[in-house]
Amino acid sequence: MKRLAPLALLMLALSLVACNFSYIAPRATPIQTAQPTPSPRPVAAITPSPTPAASGQAAVPQVGVSFIRFYFYDTDPFQPETIFQDFAASGVQMYRHLVKADLTWRNIEPLDNQWRFELADSVIFDSPLPFIATLFDYSYTSGTPPWCTDSAEFQKTLGEEAQDYLDHVLERYGPYVKYWELGNEMEHWRAADPGDDGRGTETLPACVPPDGFSPEEQGRFLAQAAQYIRERDPDAVIIMPGMIGMSGYSLDTWLAGVIEGGGSDWFDVVNYHYYGPWQRYPRLRADLTAFLLAHGIDDKPIWATETGTTSSPTLTERTDYPNSPEEQAADVFRRIVAAWGAGDQLVLWHTYIGSPDNPQNVWREYGLREADGSAKPALYSFRLLTAELVPFRQVEAIDIERGGPNIYRITTQEGVVKFVVWGEGTFTVPPNIGQMTEVVPDGAGHFAWQSISPGQEITLTDTPRLLKP
Secondary structure, eight states, X not given: OOOOOHHHHHHHHHHOOOOXXXXXXXXXXXXXXXXXOOOXXXXXXXXXXXXXXXXXXXXXXXXXXXXXXXXSSSSGGGSHHHHHHHHHHHTOOEEEXXXXXXXXXXXXXXXXXXXXXXXXXXXXXXXXXXXXXXXXXXXXXXXXXXXXXXXXXXXXXXXHHHXXXXXXXXXXXGGGOOEEEEOSOGGGGGGGSTTOOOTTGGGOOSSOOTTOOOHHHHHHXXXXXXXXXXXXXXXXXXXXXXXXXXXXXIIIIIIHHHHHHHOSTTOSBEEEEEOSOGXXXXXXXXXXXXXXXXXXXXXXXXXXXXXXXXXXXXXXSSXXXXXXXXXXXXXXXXHHHHXXXXXXXXXXXXXXXXXXXXXXXXXXXXXXXXXXXXXXXXXXXXXXXXXXXXXXXEEEEEEEOTTSEEEEEEEETTSOEEEEXXXXXXXXXXXXXXXXXXXXXXXXXXXXOEEOOTTOEXXXXXXXXXXXX
């Protein structure tokens, strides 16, 4: 049973809600005492709206946000206490990628035996919600220390330094963490493959294996790391690195190779990301289902730990609807509800506070909030979704057709049946349904509910509508 600080318990009430590898002894390095946590700052820049979070809390989180820019700037929107208040108002149940406060190796031990705990302490010890702790690295996970500069020292297995890093993290944060993600988007290692087409080589770390780091080798390393964690924390839930996508290389080469090298028992949760157009999602998600079924692991929970859309009309790399704040707000429902309907247990929106609209930034304007912390239409759509649909008992995909209707029936934990509909064609209002609103708010962040009648025909558009009794 994980310990929660008193503040965590209070905030929860307010917010609703095997492989046997030889053991290598870790270095005998004492864990240093953390630096004092920053003094509390007054909450000013973000004022949570009165939108209530959904009552009750699902046994497993169902919705949340990814990439939380704790301490990114010395202003209130980036302070933990402000962010956690906003999470409570927005119905956030889980978060991931703590950025400056994360437990990645370069954050915790940037140089050999130089430990930095103060930022992680200030977030994790008083966290009001469960979160996913990402270990090792965001893109190039391996057993290689972050201070390595000589490729000859690259480590493809869980060596002494990596074990020491895990020992420090597990001893200090194990009582507060349940969900451990081993790396992230490890398909990026294909840039180091001999003879590869050179994609991504400009982002490779200083220490790169001359013969590459194959998916099979990654699988063996991940299995070792998972076993090491479980031996020290039997309650740990191990999440596989989030896959970049669900087609081609990600499934048939990377995930297939990881399973071949390390098996599939080492991870408890399947994890993927999706940033493409909403129209393509059902087919690609079906490919993932087919892959898991073919490999006999279709019984594992599936989490989408990153999905989202930019609101910048000039960033067309992943979607081009054309993009806008309104399309981003619509995608909150088009992505999250569709993922639930496909069977995903948890969906995280990327990201919480976005980055500035700089033309050189290919991840600009993905946030529910602007870079200065101000609310965007997508934030109000997210709050509508959590207030009306979470926690849910069941999400059913009644009709999914590209170029046709997209119909989802949601049964809340209290047993109330609601519908989310969009696409082309018409939809007949079912019995016991009497209200409807578009999920994109007006300029003040409000939603216009209108009366409807069972049997009434509704003409669908690409903007989802939420229907309820």
